[in-house]
Amino acid sequence: MAKNTYKQDEALEEPFDIKHLLRASSYIKKYMKRMILAIVLSGIGGAFGYIAPMIIQRALDIAIPDKNMQLLFTLVGVLIGIYVVSVVFTTIRSRIMVDVSQNIIYDIRKDLFEHLQELPFQYYDDRPHGKILIRVVNYVNSVSDMLSNGLINIVLECFNLLFIVIFMFMVDVQMALVVLCGVPVLAVFMFWIKNKQRKAWQAVSNKNSNLNAYLQENIVGARITQIFAREDENAEIFDELSKDCRRTWNTAVRYSNLVWPGIDSISVCVRAAIFLFGLVIFGQGNKSLGTIVAISSYASYFWQPIMNLGNIFNNFINNIAYLERIFETIDEPVTVKDAEDAVPMPKIRGKVTFDHVQFAYDDTKTILKDVSFTVNPGESVALVGPTGAGKSTIVNLISRFYNVNGGRVLIDDQDISRVTIHSLRSQMGIMMQDSFIFSGTIEDNIRYGKLDATREEIVKASKIVCADEFITKMKDGYDTEVRERGSMLSQGQKQLISFARTLLSDPAVLILDEATSSIDVQTEKALQTGLNAMLEGRTSFIIAHRLSTIRNCDKIMYIDAGGIMETGTHEELMAKKGYYYRLYTAQLDDIQTAG
Numbered sequence: 001m002a003k004n005t006y007k008q009d010e011a012l013e014e015p016f017d018i019k020h021l022l023r024a025s026s027y028i029k030k031y032m033k034r035m036i037l038a039i040v041l042s043g044i045g046g047a048f049g050y051i052a053p054m055i056i057q058r059a060l061d062i063a064i065p066d067k068n069m070q071l072l073f074t075l076v077g078v079l080i081g082i083y084v085v086s087v088v089f090t091t092i093r094s095r096i097m098v099d100v101s102q103n104i105i106y107d108i109r110k111d112l113f114e115h116l117q118e119l120p121f122q123y124y125d126d127r128p129h130g131k132i133l134i135r136v137v138n139y140v141n142s143v144s145d146m147l148s149n150g151l152i153n154i155v156l157e158c159f160n161l162l163f164i165v166i167f168m169f170m171v172d173v174q175m176a177l178v179v180l181c182g183v184p185v186l187a188v189f190m191f192w193i194k195n196k197q198r199k200a201w202q203a204v205s206n207k208n209s210n211l212n213a214y215l216q217e218n219i220v221g222a223r224i225t226q227i228f229a230r231e232d233e234n235a236e237i238f239d240e241l242s243k244d245c246r247r248t249w250n251t252a253v254r255y256s257n258l259v260w261p262g263i264d265s266i267s268v269c270v271r272a273a274i275f276l277f278g279l280v281i282f283g284q285g286n287k288s289l290g291t292i293v294a295i296s297s298y299a300s301y302f303w304q305p306i307m308n309l310g311n312i313f314n315n316f317i318n319n320i321a322y323l324e325r326i327f328e329t330i331d332e333p334v335t336v337k338d339a340e341d342a343v344p345m346p347k348i349r350g351k352v353t354f355d356h357v358q359f360a361y362d363d364t365k366t367i368l369k370d371v372s373f374t375v376n377p378g379e380s381v382a383l384v385g386p387t388g389a390g391k392s393t394i395v396n397l398i399s400r401f402y403n404v405n406g407g408r409v410l411i412d413d414q415d416i417s418r419v420t421i422h423s424l425r426s427q428m429g430i431m432m433q434d435s436f437i438f439s440g441t442i443e444d445n446i447r448y449g450k451l452d453a454t455r456e457e458i459v460k461a462s463k464i465v466c467a468d469e470f471i472t473k474m475k476d477g478y479d480t481e482v483r484e485r486g487s488m489l490s491q492g493q494k495q496l497i498s499f500a501r502t503l504l505s506d507p508a509v510l511i512l513d514e515a516t517s518s519i520d521v522q523t524e525k526a527l528q529t530g531l532n533a534m535l536e537g538r539t540s541f542i543i544a545h546r547l548s549t550i551r552n553c554d555k556i557m558y559i560d561a562g563g564i565m566e567t568g569t570h571e572e573l574m575a576k577k578g579y580y581y582r583l584y585t586a587q588l589d590d591i592q593t594a595g
């Protein structure tokens with residue numbers, strides 16, 4: 001997906017490209033045997049069904065006029081037998097196909113999800129998440145139906161058509177030709193209506209995708225909407241997007257509603273022609289009543305497969321576009337990935353070096369220009385500076401969430417682009433300002449840091465970071481269910497849980513990006529002991545706007561204008577009376593004024 005917003009339709013009207021279908025065949029290969037069995041069962045069931053009009057013809061032309069009851073009962077028995085076989089075979093086929101289709105959905109979703117998990121931050125920065133969701137949920141459903149039922153139905157409908165034509169010719173060649181005269185008329189009508197229908201349904205799909213993107217954005221931003229009382233404006237946008245959905249849906253349904261009346265009209269004309277030709281033009285008495293009834297039945301069957309093939313063709317065109325979108329996502333380059341000769345990162349001691357690092361998120365602006373520094377194992381470093389200076393960018397590069405554009409980031413003198421990402425990140429503890437809480441219990445959330453941790457280890461970590469006190473006050477303690485995103489917890493509580501989670505993972509390098517911003521001063525003071533215990537023996541990078549919290553760090557780096565403007569301890573930088581001094585005193589002044 002190119003960069004996109006909820007206001008932009010996705011390009012779905014692609015020229016039919018067989019390569020997507022060929023690629024998709026990898027998803028159906030392992031279910032081929034079952035699909036062939038389904039085709040055979042349906043073929044047999046269908047063929048049996050088409051014998052019925054011939055049996056009725058015999059009943060009307062022979063058994064009833066001759067009053068041959070034995071023949072009549074035999075024919076009725078055969079009819080019932082045909083019906084039973086058709087039903088049994090069709091039911092088995094349906095079961096097989098439901099199973100195959102669900103397996104294909106599972107396989108494609110698995111590939112998509114695994115890939116989405118590997119995609120770099122940048123991918124998610126550039127796209128509405130609602131549109132990513134619609135690919136994984138709706139498009140995959142639709143495509144899997146095409147790959148399973150769609151492909152089988154093409155084969156079956158072609159067989160159906162063939163059977164019907166053969167049986168019609170077996171009943172009467174002249175009358176069969178009369179029926180076939182309706183085909184060109186039907187073909188023109190189908191071509192016109194299906195083209196309209198396809199475009200109309202693509203528009204529906206696009207508008208739904210836009211609505212989904214906007215809805216998702218609004219659910220996440222519901223609090224901000226209410227804070228800024230933006231409900232009316234948002235409702236208006238939502239209203240417009242909903243109207244687009246309604247309008248496109250109505251148009252699509254209007255075309256769909258034209259299909260059956262159109263086909264019915266052609267079918268009625270053909271059947272009228274059957275009676276006209278059968279009873280008048282070919283001469284009275286030349287065609288038996290049974291022949292006319294049988295041909296008329298076949299003629300009514302005849303349109304169904306043609307109509308179904310038209311629908312399948314339409315679905316194919318739409319689904320090929322969906323397939324392309326799915327493959328586009330699967331092919332989205334994982335720009336941050338293991339090098340081919342990547343080796344596992346040995347146990348980290350904690351020396352972190354930036355060696356002439358250059359970095360830009362995009363072509364518009366260089367964020368870090370030739371940044372170099374070294375942090376020794378066990379040192380704590382605070383990154384300070386104005387907003388947007390590049391502090392978070394620096395810590396994101398240490399964990400290799402982005403690749404550097406120039407220079408190297410080294411840990412223990414090892415270039416981190418040469419080690420496996422998993423071995424690197426699994427030794428890092430990263431705490432962001434927005435502490436993400438998953439649905440589940442508090443214990444589950446803390447255990448996220450170490451999946452095999454015991455309850456004792458969890459409680460111990462919580463005690464160190466001062467989370468135990470508020471957790472044990474809750475009715476169910478560590479077993480308290482926190483709803484999605486931890487909506488029942490305060491920001492500070494979420495951060496404390498996050499601290500416990502990080503401590504449990506026992507990282508060699510610790511990154512705290514505004515991690516204590518939501519914790520009240522009192523708790524922060526209490527937490528400081530825990531925090532000190534946490535920092536002990538680990539290299540740590542701390543970003544904090546509240547400068548009082550980083551005074552004791554071994555080193556403070558003042559970041560601005562794409563580089564490090566000052567480095568030193570709190571005392572050194574205060575004595576220097578430079579950038580840090582001004583920032584610190586300004587903050588002190590603010591506190592005193594507020595006090």
Ligand SMILES: Nc1ncnc2c1ncn2[C@@H]1O[C@H](COP(=O)(O)OP(=O)(O)OP(=O)(O)O)[C@@H](O)[C@H]1O
Nearest residue numbers: 122125361362367386387388389390391392393394
């Ligand atoms: N995903 C992104 N894509 C493009 N530009 C980005 C992205 N993330 C950050 N930036 C830009 O990079 C610059 C540095 O951002 P960064 O988040 O590192 O600043 P910061 O010093 O941590 O700021 P703050 O103190 O406000 O958190 C900013 O100008 C920001 O606009």
